[in-house]
Amino acid sequence: MGMKETEARGQKAGTKNPRLSVNIAGLKLKNPVMTASGTFGYGEEYSEFVDLNKLGAIVVKGLSITPRMGNPAPRIIETPAGMLNAIGLQNIGITTFIKEKLPFLRQFKTPVIVNFFGDTVNEYVQAAEKLSAADGVHGLEMNISCPNKQAGWRVFGTDPKIMSEVIRDVRKATNLPLIVKLSPNVTDISLMARVAEESGADSVSLINTITAMSVDIKKRKPILANITGGLSGPAIKPVAVRMVWEVYKAVKIPVIGMGGIMTANDALEFLITGARAVAVGTANFVNPMATLEIIQGIERYLIEEGFSDINDIIGSLKV
Amino acid sequence: MIQAGDTYDPLLKRPFSIFRQEDNTLQFLYRIRGKGTLCLSNVKKGDTLDLIGPLGNGYPIPKGDFVAVAGGIGIASLYALIEQHKNRAHAFYGARNKDELLMLNEVSKFSKKICITTDDGSAGKQGLITTPLKVFLRNNHLPVYTCGSMPMLKTIFNIIKDTELKCYASLEENMACGIGACLGCVVKVRSEKLEVRSKKSGVRSQDKKNLTVYKRICKEGPVFDLKDIAWE
Ligand SMILES: Cc1cc2nc3c(=O)[nH]c(=O)nc-3n(C[C@H](O)[C@H](O)[C@H](O)COP(=O)(O)OP(=O)(O)OC[C@H]3O[C@@H](n4cnc5c(N)ncnc54)[C@H](O)[C@@H]3O)c2cc1C
Numbered sequence: 001m002g003m004k005e006t007e008a009r010g011q012k013a014g015t016k017n018p019r020l021s022v023n024i025a026g027l028k029l030k031n032p033v034m035t036a037s038g039t040f041g042y043g044e045e046y047s048e049f050v051d052l053n054k055l056g057a058i059v060v061k062g063l064s065i066t067p068r069m070g071n072p073a074p075r076i077i078e079t080p081a082g083m084l085n086a087i088g089l090q091n092i093g094i095t096t097f098i099k100e101k102l103p104f105l106r107q108f109k110t111p112v113i114v115n116f117f118g119d120t121v122n123e124y125v126q127a128a129e130k131l132s133a134a135d136g137v138h139g140l141e142m143n144i145s146c147p148n149k150q151a152g153w154r155v156f157g158t159d160p161k162i163m164s165e166v167i168r169d170v171r172k173a174t175n176l177p178l179i180v181k182l183s184p185n186v187t188d189i190s191l192m193a194r195v196a197e198e199s200g201a202d203s204v205s206l207i208n209t210i211t212a213m214s215v216d217i218k219k220r221k222p223i224l225a226n227i228t229g230g231l232s233g234p235a236i237k238p239v240a241v242r243m244v245w246e247v248y249k250a251v252k253i254p255v256i257g258m259g260g261i262m263t264a265n266d267a268l269e270f271l272i273t274g275a276r277a278v279a280v281g282t283a284n285f286v287n288p289m290a291t292l293e294i295i296q297g298i299e300r301y302l303i304e305e306g307f308s309d310i311n312d313i314i315g316s317l318k319v
Numbered sequence: 320m321i322q323a324g325d326t327y328d329p330l331l332k333r334p335f336s337i338f339r340q341e342d343n344t345l346q347f348l349y350r351i352r353g354k355g356t357l358c359l360s361n362v363k364k365g366d367t368l369d370l371i372g373p374l375g376n377g378y379p380i381p382k383g384d385f386v387a388v389a390g391g392i393g394i395a396s397l398y399a400l401i402e403q404h405k406n407r408a409h410a411f412y413g414a415r416n417k418d419e420l421l422m423l424n425e426v427s428k429f430s431k432k433i434c435i436t437t438d439d440g441s442a443g444k445q446g447l448i449t450t451p452l453k454v455f456l457r458n459n460h461l462p463v464y465t466c467g468s469m470p471m472l473k474t475i476f477n478i479i480k481d482t483e484l485k486c487y488a489s490l491e492e493n494m495a496c497g498i499g500a501c502l503g504c505v506v507k508v509r510s511e512k513l514e515v516r517s518k519k520s521g522v523r524s525q526d527k528k529n530l531t532v533y534k535r536i537c538k539e540g541p542v543f544d545l546k547d548i549a550w551e
């Protein structure tokens with residue numbers, strides 16, 4: 001997977017050529033910068049702007065066993081320093097993804113992490129099985145911020161019991177590195193992270209969007225057709241950093257941090273706080289080359305601050 | 320998609336039609352609507368703008384005469400078509416008032432014929448542009464190219480739905496990425512030709528159920544055949 005070269009280079013070099021590679025649940029990433037699910041399509045959409053070989057990992061739009069139509073429009077609205085989205089998990093389904101999108105992604109040396117979800121535990125398990133059998137999927141990210149049909153549509157990721165159950169069953173269904181993406185819409189995120197770890201997750205990623213709402217005061221109607229949506233972008237960054245800190249202290253498995261990362265400095269906040277890798281989401285919409293600029297900026301920081309290895313700053317927060 | 324301002328508020332790029340391309344310049348025509356367009360209006364000569372484009376699919380090239388129906392700032396999307404196909408357009412141009420009829424002289428000059436309406440009667444006939452359009456289309460079977468508000472497009476759809484007339488409309492929806500990645504900018508369209516593969520025979524048959532799918536306005540559009548849209 002071409003990642004060995006980077007590693008060798010890093011080991012020889014001093015601070016002039018700092019080592020950027022990190023290890024997440026057995027996956028070697030050439031640098032800690034990934035894309036956030038749902039903000040980078042299936043990779044193809046951004047390939048005109050970004051050399052996909054340069055990314056730490058590509059995380060694709062959430063997939064389910066059967067295609068989803070998604071919510072009516074309007075699905076998005078900008079809010080101060082952020083945006084709300086209620087896409088409604090629209091996706092082409094795993095079968096079509098494997099047939100039509102994965103061959104494109106296989107051309108690149110970058111690990112592909114597939115974000116997936118289901119309405120029921122069984123759907124999660126089926127999705128994990130099918131993805132694990134596909135050539136070119138290197139890791140799985142479980143989106144548990146969606147409702148459970150068999151539990152009165154309670155969100156998997158906000159109830160420790162149903163969350164544990166679904167992770168345990170998915171764990172049995174796959175040997176791939178399993179990342180559980182935590183929902184921020186809970187009172188105690190460190191508890192949820194511990195549940196994920198105990199249930200077999202190899203890593204946790206956070207945060208997913210924060211449930212939010214905007215109102216058109218002239219029409220006295222919600223702006224989004226779905227009424228509520230998920231807040232992302234710079235507005236959520238401080239919340240995300242705080243949650244990464246709490247989770248980092250609570251679990252031993254690696255933490256992937258995201259939420260409002262626009263620049264290398266934002267990414268560094270997460271890394272210093274304890275994230276082993278970061279994901280860039282909404283920033284891709286603002287600047288399609290954001291991921292690359294963030295990688296360069298992190299490298300520059302390491303050089304300037306005299307670090308020879310990114311791992312030396314991860315979790316280096318002085319408190 | 321143009322970045323307006325260099326802070327996080329406004330955050331996202333805003334979608335604009337390419338109004339005109341001339342001697343190495345790219346021209347945009349816009350109406351100040353909210354934060355983003357207000358920021359743009361403060362851009363000075365010599366400033367740099369961050370933009371990505373051209374994106375999506377424009378109007379099909381008209382083969383002969385055509386009808387161009389612009390509602391207000393919708394003219395930004397239709398103008399190049401009118402200018403490039405001189406004396407081919409039967410222009411129908413409606414706006415709230417006289418001041419919002421931008422580029423009126425040029426549109427008149429390059430069109431074969433022009434019909435104007437305003438909501439307040441300050442220019443042309445008072446009323447909606449779709450009223451004279453309806454009369455015109457009764458006797459003139461020309462393809463229609465349009466950009467304007469959803470209610471206007473819906474009215475045009477009702478005029479042409481039971482005819483053989485073609486109508487290409489440039490649609491608007493809130494956008495984030497502009498390149499098909501976020502799935503934020505959708506419109507519901509009919510998809511009558513769902514290909515179904517029979518499991519036993521492996522033969523493809525056409526299932527003509529009235530299905531709808533969401534298409535991305537930024538990628539599959541912004542121009543759609545008005546008859547493909549699944550009007551509610
Ligand atoms: C394909 C396309 C082409 C367009 N071409 C032009 C043009 O040539 N000239 C012109 O004046 N306007 C055009 N528009 C509309 C223009 O994009 C909006 O007026 C603009 O985004 C409003 O931004 P704002 O910040 O000033 O307004 P606000 O109302 O403050 O915007 C808030 C949010 O809503 C979104 N939004 C609001 N109205 C629209 C809208 N109608 N379309 C898309 N997003 C919207 C904004 O992008 C932003 O995210 C076009 C829209 C589309 C989709």
Ligand SMILES: Cc1cc2nc3c(=O)[nH]c(=O)nc-3n(C[C@H](O)[C@H](O)[C@H](O)COP(=O)(O)O)c2cc1C
Nearest residue numbers: 036037038062085143207208232233259260281282
């Ligand atoms: C338009 C959009 C679609 C998203 N779709 C998904 C998804 O399918 N699955 C998922 O786990 N997260 C999804 N997310 C959440 C992001 O991956 C990320 O967790 C969140 O946006 C916070 O990061 P950001 O502030 O950098 O965007 C989506 C976010 C946005 C803005």
Ligand code: FES
Nearest residue numbers: 495497499502537
């Ligand atoms: S604006 Fe993102 S898909 Fe169209």
